[in-house]
Amino acid sequence: MIAISSRPPADALYLDKVHDVAFTPDVIYGVGGIGYVAGQGPARYRDLKLDVYRPVGDGNVPRPALILAFGGAFHRGTKGVEVFEGENPSTAMAEYCREFARRGYVCFSIDYRLMQEAPDPGVTPFLLPGQPQNTDRIDFVRNILGLPPCTSQMMADTLEAATDDMTKAINFVRNRSQAYGVDVTRIACGGFSAGAAIALNAAFAERAPVAAVVALSGRIAGPTMDFHLTDGAIAPAALVFHGERDLPVILDGISEMRVHFDRVGVANQFVNVAGADHFYQRDATVLRADGSACDVETMIAEFLHDRLHLANAVKAAA
Structure with missing residues (x-):
């Protein structure tokens, strides 16, 4: 583990929640093809949208930015809500966006294409030809929705398309950095x-220009790495959370990711959420590298404060 260097002071800028938040919904950040048929292309294109959370009255410009994507096995969830009947609740990315905007970040909760839409995988593949795809969780959710099991090709196409959407959102924020008051570094x-x-795939496989990645119960496949x-x-630096009783596909990938990140020199921190399954709230208790306790949200704030060099940003603005 290549962890954060130290715990920042409690009153550090970008840690305290001192701002009101301005909310702008449904900003179009691009378009994506859906109704895709191999050899024929997409049937049509739809708008890709994001919601913007901005700190009110923050004179520190430019500011750090956080771009987040919801969960739901590529079938469920929205950029606003992530509550799934019959399963434990987890904190929606929209809620994380609001809480980090209160700290001074400009935050973006994004929409992306789902498997039911038959998304166009695009022309910039990052998966290897024939790369195996684990569909256990996907098929569990498809069964809940009354859908038949998916194929490996459906999984690959959806993963390619959704990753392209995250990369598009990152580039959208960079291209409009002045308008949003965002520091592109x-x-x-x-x-x-x-x-x-x-x-993870956008940052490490598609090389999207970000300085850090925060993964809550997600993984990047070994062949991709x-x-x-x-x-x-x-x-970028990576902060990766997983529940103690997380999904097998997540737990099976954690050690592989940690070893690979360490071997190639990626700054990283892997955090076990004790007692949790795949779902956990932002106030769930976790342990810092020094053994002291905090919650998931605080650990994210401290990690980003360190890895985005926000103490230096404050000094430069002074």
């Missing part, structure tokens, strides 16, 4: 479950 992305997977994330690669 201090952008982080992340998400929960499927949203965490596309954030082996091909794209090699020794000496310039890569």
Whole structure:
């Protein structure tokens, strides 16, 4: 583990929640093809949208940005809500956005294409030809929705499309950094479950220009890391959470990710949420590297404060 260097002071800027929040819904950040048929292309395109959470009355410009994607096994959830009947609740990415905007971040909760839409996988593949796809969780959710099991190709197409959408959102924020008051050197992305997977793939496989990734119960596959994330690669820092009783596909990938990140020199921190399954709230108790307790949200704030070099940002603005 290459962990955060130290715990920042409690009153550090971008840690305290001191701002009111301005909310702007349904900003179009791009378009994506749906109704895709191999050899024929998409049947049509739809708008891709994000919600913006901005601190009110913050004179520190430019500010760090956080771009987050919801979870739901690539079938459920929205950029506003992530509550699934019959399963434990987890904190919605929209709620994380609001709480980090209170700290001074400009935050973006994004929409992305789901499997039911038959999304166009695009022309910039990051998956290897024939790369195996684990569909256990996907098929569990498809059964709940009354859908037949998916194929490996459906999974690959959806993962490619959704990852492209995250990359588009990152580029959208960078291209409009002046309008949003964003520092392009201090952008982080992340998400929960499927949203965490596309954030990891965008950052490490598609090389989207971010400085840090926050993954809540998500993983990046071994073959993807082996091909794209090699020794000496310039890569963002990663904070990866997992429940103690998380899904097998997540738990099976945690050790592989940790070993790979350490081997190639990716700054990382892996955090076990004791007693939790795949779902946990932002106030769930976790342990820092020094053994002291805090909650999930606080650990994210401290990690980003360190890895986005926010103490330096404050000094530069002074």
